[in-house]
Amino acid sequence: MSSDTGPAPHARSASPALTRAERQRARILDAAERCFIERGFHAASMAHIAATARMSPGLIYRYFSAKHEIVRAIIERHLETEGYAAMQSLNSREDFCARMLEAFEHWRRRDDPSMSAALILDLTAEAARDPQILDIVRGKDQIIGKELAVAIQRAARKEGARLSTEAAWGRAMMLQCLYEGLAFRVVRTPELSASALRPLLEKVIAALTT
Amino acid sequence: MSSDTGPAPHARSASPALTRAERQRARILDAAERCFIERGFHAASMAHIAATARMSPGLIYRYFSAKHEIVRAIIERHLETEGYAAMQSLNSREDFCARMLEAFEHWRRRDDPSMSAALILDLTAEAARDPQILDIVRGKDQIIGKELAVAIQRAARKEGARLSTEAAWGRAMMLQCLYEGLAFRVVRTPELSASALRPLLEKVIAALTT
Amino acid sequence: MSSDTGPAPHARSASPALTRAERQRARILDAAERCFIERGFHAASMAHIAATARMSPGLIYRYFSAKHEIVRAIIERHLETEGYAAMQSLNSREDFCARMLEAFEHWRRRDDPSMSAALILDLTAEAARDPQILDIVRGKDQIIGKELAVAIQRAARKEGARLSTEAAWGRAMMLQCLYEGLAFRVVRTPELSASALRPLLEKVIAALTT
Amino acid sequence: MSSDTGPAPHARSASPALTRAERQRARILDAAERCFIERGFHAASMAHIAATARMSPGLIYRYFSAKHEIVRAIIERHLETEGYAAMQSLNSREDFCARMLEAFEHWRRRDDPSMSAALILDLTAEAARDPQILDIVRGKDQIIGKELAVAIQRAARKEGARLSTEAAWGRAMMLQCLYEGLAFRVVRTPELSASALRPLLEKVIAALTT
DNA sequence: AATGAATGAGGGTTCATTCAT
DNA sequence: TATGAATGAACCCTCATTCAT
Numbered sequence: 001m002s003s004d005t006g007p008a009p010h011a012r013s014a015s016p017a018l019t020r021a022e023r024q025r026a027r028i029l030d031a032a033e034r035c036f037i038e039r040g041f042h043a044a045s046m047a048h049i050a051a052t053a054r055m056s057p058g059l060i061y062r063y064f065s066a067k068h069e070i071v072r073a074i075i076e077r078h079l080e081t082e083g084y085a086a087m088q089s090l091n092s093r094e095d096f097c098a099r100m101l102e103a104f105e106h107w108r109r110r111d112d113p114s115m116s117a118a119l120i121l122d123l124t125a126e127a128a129r130d131p132q133i134l135d136i137v138r139g140k141d142q143i144i145g146k147e148l149a150v151a152i153q154r155a156a157r158k159e160g161a162r163l164s165t166e167a168a169w170g171r172a173m174m175l176q177c178l179y180e181g182l183a184f185r186v187v188r189t190p191e192l193s194a195s196a197l198r199p200l201l202e203k204v205i206a207a208l209t210t
Numbered sequence: 211m212s213s214d215t216g217p218a219p220h221a222r223s224a225s226p227a228l229t230r231a232e233r234q235r236a237r238i239l240d241a242a243e244r245c246f247i248e249r250g251f252h253a254a255s256m257a258h259i260a261a262t263a264r265m266s267p268g269l270i271y272r273y274f275s276a277k278h279e280i281v282r283a284i285i286e287r288h289l290e291t292e293g294y295a296a297m298q299s300l301n302s303r304e305d306f307c308a309r310m311l312e313a314f315e316h317w318r319r320r321d322d323p324s325m326s327a328a329l330i331l332d333l334t335a336e337a338a339r340d341p342q343i344l345d346i347v348r349g350k351d352q353i354i355g356k357e358l359a360v361a362i363q364r365a366a367r368k369e370g371a372r373l374s375t376e377a378a379w380g381r382a383m384m385l386q387c388l389y390e391g392l393a394f395r396v397v398r399t400p401e402l403s404a405s406a407l408r409p410l411l412e413k414v415i416a417a418l419t420t
Numbered sequence: 421m422s423s424d425t426g427p428a429p430h431a432r433s434a435s436p437a438l439t440r441a442e443r444q445r446a447r448i449l450d451a452a453e454r455c456f457i458e459r460g461f462h463a464a465s466m467a468h469i470a471a472t473a474r475m476s477p478g479l480i481y482r483y484f485s486a487k488h489e490i491v492r493a494i495i496e497r498h499l500e501t502e503g504y505a506a507m508q509s510l511n512s513r514e515d516f517c518a519r520m521l522e523a524f525e526h527w528r529r530r531d532d533p534s535m536s537a538a539l540i541l542d543l544t545a546e547a548a549r550d551p552q553i554l555d556i557v558r559g560k561d562q563i564i565g566k567e568l569a570v571a572i573q574r575a576a577r578k579e580g581a582r583l584s585t586e587a588a589w590g591r592a593m594m595l596q597c598l599y600e601g602l603a604f605r606v607v608r609t610p611e612l613s614a615s616a617l618r619p620l621l622e623k624v625i626a627a628l629t630t
Numbered sequence: 631m632s633s634d635t636g637p638a639p640h641a642r643s644a645s646p647a648l649t650r651a652e653r654q655r656a657r658i659l660d661a662a663e664r665c666f667i668e669r670g671f672h673a674a675s676m677a678h679i680a681a682t683a684r685m686s687p688g689l690i691y692r693y694f695s696a697k698h699e700i701v702r703a704i705i706e707r708h709l710e711t712e713g714y715a716a717m718q719s720l721n722s723r724e725d726f727c728a729r730m731l732e733a734f735e736h737w738r739r740r741d742d743p744s745m746s747a748a749l750i751l752d753l754t755a756e757a758a759r760d761p762q763i764l765d766i767v768r769g770k771d772q773i774i775g776k777e778l779a780v781a782i783q784r785a786a787r788k789e790g791a792r793l794s795t796e797a798a799w800g801r802a803m804m805l806q807c808l809y810e811g812l813a814f815r816v817v818r819t820p821e822l823s824a825s826a827l828r829p830l831l832e833k834v835i836a837a838l839t840t
Numbered sequence: 841a842a843t844g845a846a847t848g849a850g851g852g853t854t855c856a857t858t859c860a861t
Numbered sequence: 862t863a864t865g866a867a868t869g870a871a872c873c874c875t876c877a878t879t880c881a882t
């Protein structure tokens with residue numbers, strides 16, 4: 001444990017100017033994220049997280065006061081980083097479709113801890129039980145929904161159509177259903193490929209953006 | 211606690227001719243289901259399940275060799291009883307829509323343990339981690355998917371259209387996305403009402419059944 | 421651990437008709453008492469108490485919800501059983517003196533866990549810090565003080581003197597000071613013998629009961 | 631926390647010519663004393679002591695090799711500074727009484743860390759368990775006892791009486807009982823006032839000094 | 841001299857599982 | 862068949878102590 005303080009294999013957050021504390025927090029979160037994806041919030045133990053972060057269990061508590069704080073932080077960060085958080089760069093029907101397929105592929109390949117279907121499922125299940133987590137999830141979800149609705153209006157206008165805020169809001173909701181439903185499909189239908197998915201997605205999205 | 215005071219309020223599985231062992235198993239599963247919905251698979255303790263089933267913890271082990279066997283059984287049963295398991299009675303576009311709204315309402319009201327958004331989320335998250343559970347979930351999911359595809363073909367034919375098996379399979383998949391996405395929405399968008407949802411659902415389903 | 425469920429060497433509370441739960445609680449308290457005397461409330465660990473009671477740590481929690489409940493129970497029991505709790509059988513100057521010497525001897529010999537100078541000191545120190553414990557200690561102390569005051573009035577009347585309630589209360593307080601001060605002396609002056617103490621005690625008690 | 635902002639409010643030990651090391655030790659002891667009074671020897675953490683002393687935990691170990699060394703030092707210092715350490719200036723019956731009332735008032739008001747009932751109780755309880763601490767406590771106690779005995783002889787002679795060394799020793803012991811018993815009373819009888827205590831104390835002390 | 845990050849053993853507590861009754 | 866007392870490993874977390882800086 002003495003040496004090797006380099007970044008872990010899949011480390012995220014490689015920004016340049018971070019204090020030591022910020023780097024440690026990020027390191028813990030990276031480790032926790034991987035553990036939570038592998039085992040879930042409850043089954044992942046602090047010892048496991050510590051081992052993954054290659055530090056002692058006690059040290060974690062210098063940066064997070066309790067395990068549930070890590071859970072909270074992971075959930076917040078995850079909802080921010082999640083592909084669909086960057087909805088503001090969506091401008092056309094094609095963009096929506098591309099973004100979803102991109103997320104789908106990441107989920108499927110399990111190559112990017114910041115894009116994990118298991119985590120989204122777990123996190124939402126947890127929100128259904130824990131009011132504190134529910135607050136966080138709903139807060140982020142509202143922001144995402146609003147941005148998505150704006151993007152839909154933008155895309156409609158580009159095609160010469162008009163969409164009331166309310167209509168856009170409803171369609172955003174359906175797009176979110178689709179998106180999140182794909183998280184289920186990734187787990188449940190391993191044989192589904194992106195290429196088979198694309199035309200289906202295009203069809204539905206077309207119906208929702210006109 | 212001394213004697214059996216009859217079936218619990220929300221007891222399921224009241225079939226007529228069951229052996230004692232089957233009835234006991236069902237009783238345990240009913241209790242476990244409620245506990246799992248309330249707390250999740252990990253946070254629900256055997257003691258809690260036993261208390262809910264009004265039996266001793268020890269007795270549970272006469273019917274299930276371990277907690278994870280209960281989880282397995284719950285997941286199997288849940289996927290069978292889940293609203294969309296009865297897809298064979300679906301005959302028209304309107305049926306699809308009605309069935310989804312029905313599920314949505316149950317999830318929202320949390321009045322029927324056999325229809326729980328939290329459980330579906332949890333169960334799928336668990337499947338993403340545990341290969342044994344994954345097998346079960348995928349097995350059930352394939353059956354559901356197939357039946358749904360058949361129902362879609364049936365509905366299309368009724369309207370005079372033709373749909374290849376492959377095309378039907380793809381549309382079934384999108385319907386499932388929508389359905390499961392609603393499980394997310396129930397948790398994340400409490401302000402969404404069935405009446406606001408219906409026209410949106412109709413629009414998408416229309417696109418998927420023509 | 422399998423056999424030997426007999427009473428521990430210094431077991432107290434051997435009443436005849438106790439439920440199993442009551443016996444277990446007593447067994448835990450007996451063990452805790454010994455541990456607390458040996459190490460103090462904080463340094464005595466649940467593992468140590470469990471080992472002393474010859475049971476597993478987990479089992480203790482069937483009978484006490486937390487360590488501080490054991491501390492509470494020990495303190496309550498101790499203040500009840502403590503020699504000076506039986507103040508009502510005190511009738512004369514000689515009785516006061518005898519009772520104190522008796523306690524002194526028990527403290528010195530450390531042969532009776534229910535009479536421990538270390539415990540009284542610790543318990544009172546703890547009361548100075550923990551409001552919950554303070555309440556318990558003050559509650560018991562008031563009862564003891566009241567009974568002691570009545571005993572002093574009784575003894576005075578026997579000698580033909582009159583003592584106002586207030587005066588009796590004050591003298592009771594001084595007797596308590598003396599008594600508790602002896603707990604210090606037991607620790608700090610090992611060379612002090614009961615025979616050397618008696619005349620001194622008689623002198624002071626005489627001054628306080630006339 | 632960045633720099634040294636001068637002595638803490640209640641700092642003790644302001645002697646003129648102290649080495650840096652001595653000043654640091656005193657600073658640590660002042661902080662430890664306050665922590666020990668507030669929380670007790672075990673519950674007070676090194677981190678807490680360090681924060682109170684406004685230094686880093688690591689630095690403490692340059693001046694004390696272990697926590698128990700701080701405890702030892704605090705106990706030694708406390709028994710030296712404690713009110714009754716200055717027994718040599720006691721010359722008359724009135725002096726004894728005044729000194730006790732003074733201590734009582736300090737204990738009650740909790741305004742002077744060098745006069746703490748909680749600490750005396752804790753320290754003596756600790757001595758009952760730890761042989762090393764017992765040695766320290768007994769050593770100091772003997773000195774105090776001897777000085778008190780001499781003071782009693784002095785006071786007696788002033789009134790024209792004669793007191794053997796042995797008799798004076800016994801009476802000193804009783805005075806100490808009284809004194810230490812008051813430490814209990816401060817905790818257990820908050821409603822006891824100095825004015826109510828004085829006549830009682832005078833009565834007992836009179837009996838012990840004639 | 842001084843910091844405070846880091847360690848890891850040990851604390852209180854929970855809980856799946858077993859077993860005597 | 863049924864109980865629930867009992868076990869002990871594992872959980873989350875704290876803290877005395879060390880050490881690179």
